Amino acid sequence: LRYAPLSDDKILQQGLDTLPSVIVTLNSTKTSPVYTAGKELQAGILGVIGESLNITHQTEPAAQSSSILVGTAAAYNAGYGTVDISKFAPDGFWLSIQKGSVKIVGQNERGALYGAFEYLSRISRGNFSDVDLISNPDAPIRWVNQWDNLDGSIERGYAGRSIFFWNGTVVQDLTRVAQYARLLASIRINAIVPNNVNANANSLNNENIEGLGRIADVLRPYGIQVGLSLNFASPQLLGGLSTFDPLEPSVVSWWTEKTALLYKRIPDLAGYLVKANSEGQPGPLTYNRTLADGANLFAKAVKPYGGVVLFRAFVYDHHADWNVWTNDRANAAVQFFKHLDGEFLDNIVVQIKYGAIDFQIREPANPLFANIPKTNKAIELQITQEYLGQQSHFVYIPPLWKEILDFDMRADSKPSLVRDIVAGRRYNNTLGGYAGVVNVGTNTSWLGHHLAMSNLYAYGLLAWDPTLSSEDLLHDWTRLTFGPDPVVLKTVSDISLATLPTYENYSGNLGIQTLTDILYTHFGPNPASQDNNGWGQWTRATATHIGMDRTVKNGTGNAGQYPPEVAAIFENIETTPDDLLLWFHHVPYTHRLKSGKTVIQHFYDAHYEGAKTAQTFPRQWEALRNKVDVERFTEVLFRLTYQAGHSIVWRDSINNFYHNLSRIDDEHGRVGNH
């Protein structure tokens, strides 16, 4: 989006040779994404190629051969040509570049803007080849969630204060929100929920409805809709009713009226996001109503306006009794939702975190994906690095997401990839997709770490096409962000691709979870914080054993929540992959892995290896001095240096903790009494 000039003269000449002479946008309304597309094309071509093109809003068919034409399929078919509309999914686009004539035709306005960004991405990377492609999204829901509070703080945000809220209300100056919208449109995101899932009922007061309306006005030219997180008890907290029972007529009319008010101000409101009966949040269970009763209340309210409800599956008891061997937070989602399958209205999408616990460095895919076939489903991913070092560490996360998305649940012994389930394909659901918790803030780098933006870039494009490769996405992002220098490309790629295995090595191994402190900061190592409390992120580490027994035969039964073929793999210690061993099995520290090492020796070795690799990150980055601008060079170096140092803190804390517990020395004499 910087539209940096092409530095290679030969490539620039190619660009000049094939450049059309005018931009034609088939919609002149200033709030339309097609209009935005015209402006972006103009700015992008000026920046990248150095030519200033005029924008017009119509053209003679004959003049098309030297134009960049951008519009919707309907506008295009009304006089400029014929495109087969049946080939488009909502938000899809056709991009044709033939010898300098460029056609960008969207299924809708938003699709046209996506096509324009695709064209700009190509020329920014020096690619002027002819192309003729139709690109359609894999899924209709491609949302981001911000966990911003009305006071301007951000829950699990590591890049400054909120760009949306301040002092109980929406900020006056929404310039930065418009920039965020531009950024998100370029990666094909179509809705933002700006307020925290732990929602404040005041989000729905009149001042904030107006504020949300202003946010929506700023997002609209980018084809992005706004949604809203709700506090389930709002009728009581804000409306002054004595109840928030979802079946109580006064509660129903309260929500109906609020929803009408919202849609009056924001006719294209995307819908609601609801966290209910989770971590102290109110919900329908308070009144012995089901979660489906709760979700359907909102679904009915938004239905007349075409809205949807993202209802979170992150429901569990955070006062679980640690002393009960068979208790398991990982079982909660299936326990709460499975029996309700078929009861959710068709404009509800159940939003499911990728794993059954909580954004850990390694979790198996959440079994709920394969347990509610009749219900629309979305996967929730986390771009903000809550458990992955809070952006003080850099972790390039897409390989983790891809592993989950590519996981085959083998439901009914048929191919059942998570990505096909959330796209709605596997079970013929009408809706589905992706929700990413992003939490950008006022920090000029957006996420607090320049390199972390590759995660956001990849998130958007994977939500569009989950078959894209993590490596290609990273390569394109780096090329667009730092330019074509092969040394820069290689260094960023080498560091980024090493981060996920490295972080796993120096944090929690073998599926034991991240081992981040969960009681105070969610930062840094604290393996002791996992056990002996109600939060349920248990490791059951003792002097002799470690791991959760999630088998059916002797444990919590969680393995049995997967379809039979997968359940059989996880139930059996022999077939459980080593990297999920301690997720599913409680074993002695001396248990031998498939690699031949014992569990405890693997811990020691992995931590030494992880911390060793992390030491190379700042050294590798040093090679980019004078190849990356001073500001970004210095800031990234600072953080990578911090990460290298902190990885040693991780290494020694974890290794010493388990050595103290187990009293088993390291074979290589690094940990223990040698």
Ligand code: GCU
């Ligand atoms: C985690 C996180 C909370 C968040 C919750 C959720 O527990 O630490 O801050 O509110 O997830 O996703 O609802």
